[in-house]
Amino acid sequence: MALSTGLSKIRVAVFISGTGSNLKSLIKFSKTNKSPISIKFVVSNNYKAKGLNYAKKYKIKKKILNFKNKNLCESELLYILKINNIKMICLAGFMKILSKNFIKRFKGKILNIHPSLLPKYKGLNTHERVLKNNEKYSGCTVHFVNSRLDSGKIILQKKVKILKNETRISLAKKILVQEHRLYPRAILKVFNL
Numbered sequence: 792m793a794l795s796t797g798l799s800k801i802r803v804a805v806f807i808s809g810t811g812s813n814l815k816s817l818i819k820f821s822k823t824n825k826s827p828i829s830i831k832f833v834v835s836n837n838y839k840a841k842g843l844n845y846a847k848k849y850k851i852k853k854k855i856l857n858f859k860n861k862n863l864c865e866s867e868l869l870y871i872l873k874i875n876n877i878k879m880i881c882l883a884g885f886m887k888i889l890s891k892n893f894i895k896r897f898k899g900k901i902l903n904i905h906p907s908l909l910p911k912y913k914g915l916n917t918h919e920r921v922l923k924n925n926e927k928y929s930g931c932t933v934h935f936v937n938s939r940l941d942s943g944k945i946i947l948q949k950k951v952k953i954l955k956n957e958t959r960i961s962l963a964k965k966i967l968v969q970e971h972r973l974y975p976r977a978i979l980k981v982f983n984l
């Protein structure tokens with residue numbers, strides 16, 4: 792990534808829509824000495840997102856935008872990110888698709904985590920589809936965001952084995968545990984650390 796960590800940490804915004812367990816793991820990671828990032832902002836399209844509690848708990852600024860008028864919300868967001876000097880974005884269970892224009896403004900500086908072994912199973916309901924196809928393995932992927940859904944350059948992946956009686960719930964749980972480990976590792980990799 793064309794970003795130098797220098798002495799100070801890179802100011803990051805995390806975008807969420809739900810539980811925010813990846814946000815929590817990223818916050819914990821960001822507080823370690825080895826982390827090149829510091830989480831300075833949380834964005835949600837959902838005011839009911841449970842993950843917003845982590846913003847409160849860790850005293851991180853937050854913004855909730857409903858994205859009903861995407862253009863307007865993204866313009867406001869770009870302004871907020873700019874005045875807060877945010878240099879990088881981590882999508883973590885964020886359920887809205889960002890526009891080409893928005894992605895261009897943060898080119899190469901938006902990361903996402905997806906609960907499948909991309910390029911397989913892009914989009915929603917990954918675990919159901921994986922189980923329906925009797926896959927032997929699934930996993931999670933951290934990748935750069937480009938204008939095509941779940942299609943940007945892959946940074947890191949973690950594979951998990953699917954057991955005989957695996958359900959959507961058990962698989963999601965198992966993969967989520969790996970997501971929490973993979974996202975920080977992917978960030979270290981992006982910064983060649």
Ligand code: GRF
Binds near residue numbers: 807810811812842
């Ligand atoms: C994760 O499985 C992530 O990969 C997917 O949505 C889920 C979000 O979980 N995109 P959380 O909100 O981080 O707990």
